[in-house]
Amino acid sequence: MKLSHLLKGFCLFGLLCLLTENTYAQSQSTAAQAGIIEWHYTIRPKDNVWTLGESFLNNTKSWEDIIRHNNINDPKTLTAGTVLKIPVNWLKHQPEPAVAASVSGNTMVRRHLESRFSRLAKNSRLHVGDEINTNDGSVLIRFADSSILRLAPNSQLVFNRLTRYGKTGMADTRLRLQKGRLSTQVVPLNGEGSRYQINTPSAVAAVRGTAFRLMVDDLSSQLEVIEGSVQFSDNSRDITVNMGQGAILQPSAGQPSLIDLPLALKPKSVITNTQELPVTFSWVEQPDITTYYYQLFKNSTQGELLDASFLATPEVTLDHLSNGTYLVAMRAVDNQGFNGLDHQVSLVIGMVAKSATLLNPANDMLLDNDMPEFTWQYNSKNELSQLEIANDFAFNEIISTSEYAPDNTAIPNSELMPGEYYWRVKTLAGGDSVAYSDIRRIKIRGMLPPTQIISVNYIDNRAKIFWNSVPQAKHYVLQLAEDMEFKKILYEDTLEKSNASIKLSKNKRYFARVKGVGNELFKSEFSTGKELIIK
Template sequence: MKRSIRWLLLSLVLFWLCAQAADDEPEWLYTMRPGDNLWSLAQRYLGDGGASVKLQRYNQIDAATKIPPGTRIHIPLSWMQQQPAVARVVQLRGDVVLQHSGRQPEPLTLGGRLWMGDSLELGEVALVTIELADGSRLLLGPGSHITMDRLSAYGDTGMVDSRFRLQRGRVESRVRPLKGPGSRYEISTPAAVTLVRGTDFRVGVESGSGISQSEVVKGEVAVNAAGESVKLKAGFGTRIEPGKPPLAPRPLLPPPDLSALPERLDAVAITLDWPDQKGAVGYRLQLLASGDDALLAAHQLEQSRIDELVLSPGRYQVRIRGIDGLGLEGLSSRHLLEVVKPLPAPSPEPEPQLRLEPPAFNGAWVSFRWNQPPKANHYRLLIISEQTGLPLFSRRFETTVLSLPLPPPGRYRVSVEAWLAVESRWLRSNLYRLVIPPSWALP
């Protein structure tokens, strides 16, 4: 009898310990549907149909094959099978080097796939956007170096585990709300680890010093460093030095005033300037296609102005934010800008043409004819002797034809000039050489 009581007490203790362990174990809940059974469930999510016995015991189910639809099945996260997840390159600008684990470096290509262990190194003007298995996006700025520490998923549950290691540069994350206890999104730097559960946030690492910045635009993140954790809400940021805890949350600079920026420009190389922002020691300017999140260019500026920004005709979204003394980037202002094709410069009016035709001879007479240029008021015919250089004939008249007696034998240069009163100048024709032989001399 006493032995039976001892066994009963021992069983109760073991049951309590198992229940306590179950309370501490993260679980994923599955709702049974028509046609489901524990064997198919175990095969699908645990990778082994035989594990259905474990599920039956864990959920204290007597008849494993007669579970009504709507029943919630508790599955310990540690039992679930993880599979490699893939990330896709959805935007690429500039030179980016992809390093697969154990392989030679190669250029990154648009549409390429990234796996756990891959690293990316961006050039000084490069930009990359990566889309994860759950639709979250990671934007890498110029000069960044990042490694995909973990890219995995729990089957088709929607739970995704994404972890990145940022050695330098800046990243902007747009994380979809994480599903289930197995979902994780984490960015580690030499100074801190930033964990999120559905948010828009930014992380930066200064080259050389390893100092990190974390800024939250939407949602909430936790920043862990040197054994301490800081929670950041939307509109706050922190700075972390390697080996030190994060600074207390600091309000981010508000969006700068962009109301003075033009909405339409007809120049190819443009200048944009806006009022200086209190507390800003620099600015981040990003250029995006209008109506899209595709980043076209990014600039870090020391003043509230950018010159010679070369843009093709089209619609753009300009995104600008201030940078404070700790290197924290503030909240962004957005401005829509349309660049139209510059109107061509008006073509100069063609130079009027005055053309003297070859002279026509008629017995003892010679006739000269020329065209009438636009805006010509009157004319002057010049006949100059090549021997003396003196004018033989020079007279003003208003007609475009003139008949004269033959000049004495000799060589002459003949031209006509038209007076353009609007421009206050003479327009000269082509030069015609006139030769009168001695045999043409009048008796």
Template sequence: MKSAALCAQLLLSLFAPSLFAADWSYAVRPGDTLSEIAHHYLKHPGDWARLQVLNEVKDPRRLTPGEKLRIPVDWLRQGAAMATAIHVRGDVVRVLAGAEQPLRAGDRLSVGEELRTGADSNASLRFFDGSRLLIAANSRITLARMKQYGNTGMADTAIRLHEGKLDSRVSRQQSPAARYRIESQALNLGVRGTEFRFGVAPNGPAHAEVLSGRVLAAGARGGAVVGLDAGYGTVSRADGGPSSARALAPPPRLAGLPDRVEHLPLRFSWAAGEGITRWRAQVFSEASDDILLLDDTFTEPSAKWPDLPDGRYRLRVHAVADDGLEGRNAEHVFVLAARPEAPLALAPAEGRAIRAQSVMLRWARPQGVSGFRLQLADSPKFDPLLVDESELSDVEYPVQVHEGEYYWRLASIADDGRQGPFSLAHRFSHVPPPSSPALEEPALEDDALQLRWPAGEPGQTFRLQLSPDAGFSSVLVNEQLSAPIFRLEREFLGRSVFVRVQTIDSDGVVGPYSAPQQIEVPSSLPAWPLLFVPLILAL
């Protein structure tokens, strides 16, 4: 009961400041006087006498350094505070009194302004007290209250989230007068120094997740107060109060992700947690959490983005529950060094088997590139290297190869001499051309002489040539055959001819001719069976 009463009292102090007047504590500095302090901080500088009475100060001109003075918040000078846009990405507009204009980094924002972010857009704001607000894509907020207490550094800030998602990092508030609140149609949050996320779905529930510190949550229509510590969250609908505190899903395990990425598109994968079906992945500049560059939700435990400039970044990933409650963050710092991009390999085709011993490697020329580096190896680890040329200016390079597999890769060299990353390895192989078929002894079938040789591999064809001389200076027959057989016609009766055959692969690669063999063709068919053996002479 005491805990609930304390939460209720604290919530009232956050959302109803007029009910809880408080004192601000000022630490005296060397040389301070009450009149100077009053002139610097109070609405009415003449109230220094009241300040003297309240703090029982004997000499208003001689204060002890380090002494704490009580100053009622109601006495402090108050005024309208401003917010500053410190980072803007994509389509973000500000609306005041119905007038729209694009939001730019450095713009100053006043109370009452509305901000809208489009798809793939976001903005980061800094408030008077140093608190930060990151407005995600497809969000709409109103700066409902921004008040500052003179030169104290204290601020009273209220933001209305109509739809979308926010990430807040709230500066530590030392006085009850300093407040930071986010309101929505379903859920209101009050905080003093914390880091949390807040989201409102269109016509749906609101959800809040606390990453550090403590947050008090209440329904927009009042009701129960829920205290949320770090690692807990709540979900609330407009027609009901916040759910009891729920533990956030644990952070995904990002172990094994590369520290250096050299190829685009950008890809990351992680282990899927039990029961998790959605993840939110974001990429920030390593220099600042205010600079959000990529932000998407994925239904597989992986993220993919087409492009990003070279630089140092922080990947942030967390699970997303079915009701929208988002889990604890996992982060991984990486360097993207993908430029200048490696050339596109043109030839030989990936994985192609090549018969020729001389192979011409060819590639495209990216813009802004003055040269290339080429490496060739017979191992995918590129150790040892058979070729390592680092000063190539042309887009082709001949290499001599022997039977086996080969791997090659390319890197671009920019005009300033800077070498980019190597491409992924490309592979080709050298295989010997098809062997020449061995002619069998001719056979007499259907009163004709048939020449045969062993069948080849699937898809292979054959070329047969007949010539009157062993040098094949003139060719009597030149035929491409789909089967390993040829019928010698009657026109060759009584003649001496030479025959040779070659194999042609399905990809058009031609093997060597067989050694020429001589056939003495008898002048009459009945004599053929008697002349089979002596008529074939291997030269």
């Protein structure tokens, strides 16, 4: 039986087994001599070589290789705190997609091996070979090691490598910024095998844990370092750019010089909490600076980018925002185009809606208009409102609701039938705070359906008149006149039925008309006159 099999057999419940002193007397050349990149792992309590091998090594290596590589004769000497060196190319590794954590505007993605771009959706996974084109939008990308990258509008980015080394915490991220601008925050890289590198057509930016911005055009690559340091290089030049510095690499230029970025702005008017909008932020202008760059994020710099623009003065007014937390960032831009360090302010908006004051119609008003106009008055700024009309005081049967708008007038969605209604105004502030006005009752008066004389029967000297019945009519009024204009009324009667018998003189011409009469909610008109004559 092979020695390795015997050794495995002696291992029980994860305890390290004893190896004879001369089992692996011959060690390999040191990693430095062989040019091997190693990952250093510090043993923790309850660790053992066998389980470490299963957790971290690819299928071509085993725990025995770890023992040999570290020149360990007695595994029992591996106590907590001991450092093991493992070549990076022995480790498990697999592709680990990035995620589009936030997407705005017309941001598109072309998947690897596909020819067409499609709209990039929030939380989409991004794989090696994918290409993003932000157009007028932007995207926040989160990588497997929690590093983030924000791609600005009119930028193009390709994912060249997205690799994670198993459970080691190491990652190899390589990107290509074809054009445009990005900013990124890189989690400090764990181990020599980790890499975070961004290539451009004219330069390479490589880091091990920092925050920086990178801009690319047809002629140059521009770097601005916000935290830590970045190795900035091309085929012939290599420069280290530290925090607060910038540099430009151009193919035809000489050795680049380091530029001091503009300092962070000093606030002049800063608000951290507000219950009403608009709100204005301003900073002290810096000498020789004529351009400033403003950004507005939801929650934090890792949230959605809501607004961004270049300004002539460091001042911005915010309006029409919902309740919540925002981050306002402002920085100076020098005459070479280098962006300075941000001054950031966290703003919490907590607007509270106030009840509107109802103006017209008045309470219990009787209206002849079936599409009346309702008006009210706001008692707070920056509110939206909505008109609600219901059949009942409790508003369980709402029959008309307007859209939320900043207006203070509205009409019903459709004509109101004659009847009794209740109306109120709902105000909305900050997207989530709601208030209701008092409730008013109105009455809509309408026309009764027309009443017409249907037929007339003559018996001796009497005429029996019939007309159509109207369900809403409580009674009917019948009039008799000698003229068609009914200027001289000869007879008028109020009747419950829809017919009547009238005595007439023979060979004399008369005219009759009738109308239904309802309650206060209904108006009515007389029918056209009907000629009557007994011969």
